[in-house]
Amino acid sequence: MKKPKIRELCEALRSFFSRPFTTTFPLTAHEPAKKFRGKPEYNEDTCVGCGACFQVCPSKAIDMVDEIKDGLGRRILIHHPKDCLFCGECERNCITGDGIKLSRIFDIAYFDEKDVQDRIEHELLLCKHCGQVIGAVKHLTWIRKKLGNLAFSQPVLISRFTGEIRLATGAEESFSGETDRTDILKTVCPGCRRLAFISDEGGER
């Protein structure tokens, strides 16, 4: 048998008499390192519901569901820790920079995955004519503020703004059957706006 070297013997003795290097978790709470990349969490105040985090997630750990019921729409974003790589792409690509952040939470063992999921909901803006999803209301408001006066070049943003300052009335947003040129500035999806433009030029639909 090969004899142990002196250096290895010293190392073994030192280890035997020294305190364990590992933490005593779960007897005492473990404090992760400052830059630890744990479970991503949404921030109700700063997430605007754009869906960029859902699009960039490489492991499809984020679900985005648009639900429409009784003429009202809501967008639900759900983070699934079981699929997450903790890569940080969602945080890095968040348009507000703060809507989703990797927390220092590491203890995410579960019996029911729903107990550890993080979710956030947003109101959706729907086309007043055909009911198609235009986007999250908070996202459009965020874009309008970001663009400043440039927002007045986009019909939906104009109608959002007039709604926010309570200038628009229900009558201005109502439709009488088909779209016509007066509907160009209403809250309509790109498809219905195109039809309104075509009707304006007297072309075929």
Ligand code: SF4
């Ligand atoms: S940390 Fe990476 S894998 Fe996890 S949700 Fe964000 S983008 Fe997806």
Ligand code: SF4
């Ligand atoms: S604001 Fe950020 S966190 Fe919210 S949906 Fe967009 S990318 Fe995701």
